[in-house]
Amino acid sequence: MNITRKLMTREVFAGLFLATVGGIGSIIVGLPIIGVVLGPLFTAPKDVWRDVGAISDFKVGETVQVKYNYNQGEVQQWSGTTQETAAWLRRNSGTSFTAFAVYCTHLGCPVHWLAAPRIFLCPCHGSVFNGDGTVAGGPAPRPLFTYPVRVQSGRVQIKTQPQPLSL
Amino acid sequence: MNGLIKIGDATYRWLDERLGITGITKATLLHPVPKSINWWYVFGAAVLTAFTVQLVTGIFLAFTYVPSPDHAYSSLDYISHHQFAGNLLRGIHYWGASAMVLLIFIHMSAHFLTGSYKYPREMQWLTGAVLLILTLGMAFTGQLLRWNQDAYWAIVVGAEQAARTPIIGTWVAQLLTAGPAVNGQTLTRMYAIHMLLLPGGLITFITVHIYLVIYKGASEWPVPGQPVDPKTYWADYQELLHTDGEPFFPVGIWRDAVFSLVVILTIGALAIHGAADIGIPANPTTPANPAPDWYLIWYFAILALIPPASTPYVIILAPAIGFGILFLFPFANKGERNFVRRPWAIATVFIAAFATLVLVYMGYKEPWKPFLVNGSNPPQLASKSLRTTSGQALTPMALAGAHLMTVEGCTACHLIEGVGGQRGPDLSQVGDRRTYGQLIWRIARGGGGMPSYGNVLKPSQVNELVTYLETRVTPGQAISSNPGG
Secondary structure, eight states: OHHHHHHSOHHHHHHHHHHHHHHHHHHHHHHHHHHHHHHHHHOOOOOOEEEEEEGGGSOTTOEEEEEEEOOOGGGGGGOGGGGEEEEEEEEOSSSOEEEEESBOTTTOOBOEEETTTTEEEOTTTOOEEETTSOEEESSOOSOOOEEOEEEETTEEEEEOOOOOOOO | OHHHHHHHHHHHHHHHHHHOHHHHHHHTTTOEEETTOOGGGOHHHHHHHHHHHHHHHHHHHTTTOOOSTTTHHHHHHHHHHTSTTHHHHHHHHHHHHHHHHHHHHHHHHHHHHTTTTSTTOHHHHHHHHHHHHHHHHHHHHHHHTTOBHHHHHHHHHHHHHHTTSTTTHHHHHHHHTTSSSSOTTHHHHHHHIIIIIHHHHHHHHHHHHHHHHHHHOOOOOOOTTOOBOTTTHHHHHHHHHHHHEEEIIIIITHHHHHHHHHHHHHHHHHHHTOSSOOOSBOOTTSOOOOOOOHHHHHHHHHHHHSOGGGHHHHHHHHHHHHHHHHHHGGGSOOBOOSGGGOHHHHHHHHHHHHHHHHHHHHHHHOTTSOOOBTTTBOOOOOGGGGBOTTSOBOOHHHHHHHHHHHHTTHHHHOOBTTBSOSSSOOOTTHHHHOOHHHHHHHHHHOBTTBOOOTTTSOHHHHHHHHHHHTTOSSTTSOOOOOTTO
């Protein structure tokens, strides 16, 4: 008993009490802050299929840019042009399409399609991709990413995807 | 008159009794500094001046700027082109940012060269290193608020780099973009970080940094041959202040004031020319040619110049090692301070400065990337390149090849008599060094960073291209025969 009394002086008690107040305060304020900061990791709206045009809009063998919207949920209301995204859509044959992400696999800059030589060029560090998305030169570590594409009732649809990351 | 003085005196005493002005003034403005301080010591105050300029101009830019992705760019356009005095205010903030980054590196170099980080001022250096990181964070987030193409793609590229973090890479990347991709929440996060979080951190650490200047005193100018010995240094320093010190105000501060004035005048003069162009509005669906501002473009250049396979390691390990060294080396806190006795310190600063200058130059030049006019079209050949190098007319076949040079995008990567990109070899005199067969082989197969055109061009087109390239020889040199033509 005596030992307890010596250990628990007024100063020690006051210190522990302050630490408790601070700890409880930090938890009450901190939890919602952590929730808001980390929220985007587990509350992202689902990926959805987006219509990018009629099948007849695309010629076999050609690659063109298509634009469509991400699914951003309620944030969409004020997201301006950032709700949009683009893909390079290639019609391989009758109903076979490939949708290449515009993000270069080196560091994410938007690749540009040159129709005549049939290559994609990255404006940042000069990566070059062949028409089928494989690497032709430059620092890109892997072929261009592709998105799921489907044809439904004569319409071409691309599924929205997170920004592809070269890990 | 006497009455007024008495009233003033009484007012001061009334306030002093309640605020402790005299005590604070004695401890701060009047604290003694060594007489040996000189022009090397002015950069810290200059960084503080630049930061104050940023703080004030930033607050008033926020009076107009709309941190919403649908209106950020148009509000910036209004500030830059229509608002009364808006462009000047933004100009000061823009050049103030450059000044702050530049001065913080000069400040750091000066104290590194004079060994001022050594005992007992290690914490000075460490708080300064934190301030450097916070300042670079401000520089990065600040350029994003323009919400133009550079800003949009800087976040995308930032996320790509963050994704290289082992194990948690994807999470870090998605926290940076506040979602699976850049979205309506990204800009507000960057705005809050730029406007509240980082300035809060800067003010906190600047306060500690300045407190330490007063608590541990300004370092005396180092004398070669007088190494720091932690056992005796503090007593010697106190003695020095006693025998050879002077109050910081007014004898110590005047150089700071003069240099800070130069900094402010320079920022103001540059601001009259305006800030950086606001660029093209952020839009992920239009062609872009993104590049960061100068204070990060050296890093952009490194990522283009290193071997591709090393990229993931350089992105994560290089900053980790760099900042690790920055935080650890003040613990080598004894020994000589003066740079005359530390040649490696001089070499470090000069190599770092020279490398940065070269990389910034390369960053703007971008010799590694294909050259596209307006971001989408390979350049047209010069009219002299539509003749042989000796000035004669080209054959119809060679002329067709010259036409293909632009159409097929060759000029995006190859230079022909001064026109074109510098990504691949200069072809102005390629006929001297490559045979017909070698050229065919290279175009068809690609390699060495060049795409293969075997499946893209018809054999007749390859033949036309090579026929043209064979005409690119040293003027006066004979053009080799064309077995295919």
